Amino acid sequence: MAERFAYYGISSNLIIYLTGPLGQSTATAAANVNAWSGTAFLSPLVGAFIADSFWGQYRTIVIASLVYILGLGLLTLSAALRSSISSQLQIIFFFLSLYLVALAQGGHKPSVQAFGAYQFDEENERERKAKSSFFNWWNFFLSTSVLIGLLVLSYVQENLSWELGFGIPCIVMCFSLSIFLLGSMTYRFRINNDQRNPFVRIIRVFGEAAKNRNIFLDKVMIEPNNQKGSESKVCSINDIEDAKEIIRLVPILLTCLTYTVVYAQSTTLFTKQGATMDRYIFSSFQIPSAALQSFTPATLVIFIPIYDRVIVPIARAITRKPSGISMLQRVGSGLFLSVVSMVVAGFVERKRLEAAIENGLSASPNGTVPMSVFWLAPQFLILGVGDVLTLVGLQEFVYDQFPVDLKSMSFAVGLGLVGSGSFLSSFLISAIDKFTKGNGGESWFSDDLNKAHLDYFYWLLAGVSAFSFSAYVYFARSYTYSTRIAV
Numbered sequence: 001m002a003e004r005f006a007y008y009g010i011s012s013n014l015i016i017y018l019t020g021p022l023g024q025s026t027a028t029a030a031a032n033v034n035a036w037s038g039t040a041f042l043s044p045l046v047g048a049f050i051a052d053s054f055w056g057q058y059r060t061i062v063i064a065s066l067v068y069i070l071g072l073g074l075l076t077l078s079a080a081l082r083s084s085i086s087s088q089l090q091i092i093f094f095f096l097s098l099y100l101v102a103l104a105q106g107g108h109k110p111s112v113q114a115f116g117a118y119q120f121d122e123e124n125e126r127e128r129k130a131k132s133s134f135f136n137w138w139n140f141f142l143s144t145s146v147l148i149g150l151l152v153l154s155y156v157q158e159n160l161s162w163e164l165g166f167g168i169p170c171i172v173m174c175f176s177l178s179i180f181l182l183g184s185m186t187y188r189f190r191i192n193n194d195q196r197n198p199f200v201r202i203i204r205v206f207g208e209a210a211k212n213r214n215i216f217l218d219k220v221m222i223e224p225n226n227q228k229g230s231e232s233k234v235c236s237i238n239d240i241e242d243a244k245e246i247i248r249l250v251p252i253l254l255t256c257l258t259y260t261v262v263y264a265q266s267t268t269l270f271t272k273q274g275a276t277m278d279r280y281i282f283s284s285f286q287i288p289s290a291a292l293q294s295f296t297p298a299t300l301v302i303f304i305p306i307y308d309r310v311i312v313p314i315a316r317a318i319t320r321k322p323s324g325i326s327m328l329q330r331v332g333s334g335l336f337l338s339v340v341s342m343v344v345a346g347f348v349e350r351k352r353l354e355a356a357i358e359n360g361l362s363a364s365p366n367g368t369v370p371m372s373v374f375w376l377a378p379q380f381l382i383l384g385v386g387d388v389l390t391l392v393g394l395q396e397f398v399y400d401q402f403p404v405d406l407k408s409m410s411f412a413v414g415l416g417l418v419g420s421g422s423f424l425s426s427f428l429i430s431a432i433d434k435f436t437k438g439n440g441g442e443s444w445f446s447d448d449l450n451k452a453h454l455d456y457f458y459w460l461l462a463g464v465s466a467f468s469f470s471a472y473v474y475f476a477r478s479y480t481y482s483t484r485i486a487v
Contacts, residue, residue, distance in 0.1 A: 001145035002176030003065075003108055006072060006169030008146045009153035010101065011037060012293045015268055016275070017162060021082060022091060027433045027445045030268045034426030036098055037264065041419025043106025048114075048412035050107065053199055057115040057408055058189065064107030065177040071100030072170035079162040110411035113138065117399060118407065119188050135396040136308040139388070143300035150294040158288045198242075198405035205235045205243040242403035245482050249401060252479065253417055255472035256331065258465045259390055260421020261428070262338045265345075265461070266296055266383055268425075269445075269454055270376060273349065276356075276449050277373040287373070295377055299384025307388055327397040328476040334390025335469045337382055342462035345379040349455040356450040364450070391418075401482050432457065 011033070018029035051060040074097035082090055117134060120127040149169075157165030275289040315324030323330075352371055361367040395414050402410035429445060436453075437443040446452040 001141055002169075002172045003068065003105070003112070004142045005145040005149040006068070006173050007040070007101070007105060008293075008297075009149040009169045010075070010098075010166065011040075011267055012150050012271070013154050013157050013165070013288070015271055016158070016289065019272075021079075021162065022094070023087075026272060026447045026449070027429060027443065030272075030445065031426045031430050033268050034264055034422045034429070036095075036102060037267065038419040038422035038426065039099060040102035040105045041415045041417075041422060043102055043419075044110040044412035044415040045106075045409070047105075047107035048110040048406075048408040049199060051111045051114075051408040052406055056189075057111040057118070058184075058187065060107045060111040060408075061115065061180065062177070064104050064111065065173065065180070068101060068104035068108060069170060069173050069177070071097055071104055072166065072173060074100065076163055076167040076170055079166050082162075109415055110408045113395070113411045114399075114408040115187070118190055133308055135392055135399075136304050136388075139392045139395075140301060140304040143297035143304070146297040147294050147301060150297065151291055154288040154291045198403065201235070201239045202243050202246065202403070202406075205239050208235060209243075242406075245401055245403055248479065248482075249398065249413075251475040252328070252331075252472070253398075253413065255468050255475060256335065256390065256394060256417060257421055257424065258461075258468035259335055259338045259386070260418045261425045262342055262421075262461055262465060263383065263387070263391070263418065264422045264425040265458075266293060266380065269457075270345070270380065272449060273352065273454065274373045274376055276367075277352065277369050277371050277375070279373045289373075292373060292376055292380065295380030296384040296387060299381050300388055303385055303388050304392075327393055327400065328479060330393035331390050331397060332469070332472055332476055334386040334388070334393065335465070335472055337386035337389065339462050339465045339469060341379050341382040341386060342458045342465060344382060345376075346455045346458035346462065348375050348379060349458060351375070353450065353453075353455065362450050367450070369450070429457075 014036070015029050015033050018024045018032055019026060024032065047060060047064065051057050055063070075094070078090065078093045078097050081093070116138065120130060120134060153165050153168060156168065271289050271292060274292040279286045279289060281287055312324035316322065319325065325333075352369055352375070355371045356362055356367075356369045359367075359370055361369060391414075394417075395411065398414050399407060399410045402413070433443045433445045437446075442451050442453075444453040444457050
């Protein structure tokens with residue numbers, strides 16, 4: 001919870017800090033946020049490799065937490081020294097600190113979730129059933145911490161000081177590490193009976209398969225020259241089955257990539273939209289634009305208990321399945337909602353542009369459009385329900401289907417998917433920005449959002465998401481679940 005509180009306490013308002021105190025343009029700031037977010041979500045691939053191959057999950061969590069605290073401390077210092085150093089040096093110092101946090105998340109995020117899931121005994125039927133709810137409630141408490149971080153830290157950053165807004169997460173991370181260490185004697189640790197590096201085993205299977213492209217993957221356990229009397233095993237049957245499990249996941253993961261591009265908009269363009277609208281709740285209280293992102297975790301906090309305690313039992317009674325609906329059905333439902341979210345976002349943005357024109361604000365980049373910021377709530381809420389279904393469902397699905405010795409990597413793959421979506425979003429924004437203003441026209445992402453066309457971009461994403469959803473349904477219908485139990 002503390003790590004998510006810290007991460008979203010920074011990321012939610014990052015685009016405001018970049019376009020404000022650091023003076024970057026909207027397109028540049030959005031690209032920088034997506035690049036950093038992408039790095040933060042891809043770095044777990046490295047962290048999971050280290051955890052599964054060398055350090056183990058427990059040690060990785062401790063080391064990553066210390067690096068996280070260091071990064072947050074330097075980030076606070078960079079904000080405090082903003083008026084004392086040159087702007088160029090400040091930017092370098094700031095981004096070095098920021099990427100140190102991204103590096104720390106690489107070790108912390110996949111390890112702590114895999115370590116938590118391993119506390120359930122796969123051989124115990126009651127605990128195996130409880131593990132399905134673990135993913136729901138894990139994300140419930142994470143969303144609660146994100147919600148608190150968005151509401152509290154965004155207000156502190158915009159109304160008190162950026163130094164305090166960055167410093168509070170540092171203090172919270174110090175406290176959480178202390179609590180984690182206190183429970184060390186009660187944890188269940190996995191003993192790996194196979195001393196071989198799990199990554200080496202899987203890579204060896206793919207390497208042998210590549211050298212023998214004319215035979216099936218199952219045959220890579222036979223010496224490649226196919227000579228009689230030379231049938232010494234290169235890879236075990238378990239190694240080959242592990243490799244096949246990973247291959248089966250690839251089409252599913254690729255068709256979910258567009259969802260993560262949609263997800264990336266909630267922390268960038270949605271926030272910039274809100275900054276141009278009427279954000280007053282009362283005559284004297286204006287909510288920070290970044291606080292709008294609280295709609296998504298608030299939806300998770302509300303919907304996860306409903307899903308786990310109401311929808312799943314009803315679905316279980318109808319389908320006779322322990323999980324109610326299959327993991328792939330759950331993920332697919334969220335993919336469909338991402339299409340709906342982008343369609344709604346496009347229409348809301350069109351209405352916002354019309355309101356700007358009607359009130360003579362098309363040439364006033366700093367003017368406030370007389371339209372309540374709560375018009376953005378539906379797109380946040382729909383995407384929030386989509387997160388419960390797709391992102392949480394994908395975590396459970398990949399963890400369940402991934403090889404036993406690579407459970408940290410299973411979470412890293414899901415995070416890497418989100419990171420890839422952020423990078424892809426950054427690429428799309430940069431490419432479309434360059435293309436649409438290439439002939440002297442107005443960019444879809446103009447610094448003056450009242451002249452921009454975010455509505456076109458949202459509808460483009462809706463079309464791409466619809467295509468990806470169709471492809472997902474095709475691959476999901478033919479997917480065969482792995483039934484191997486961890487021992």
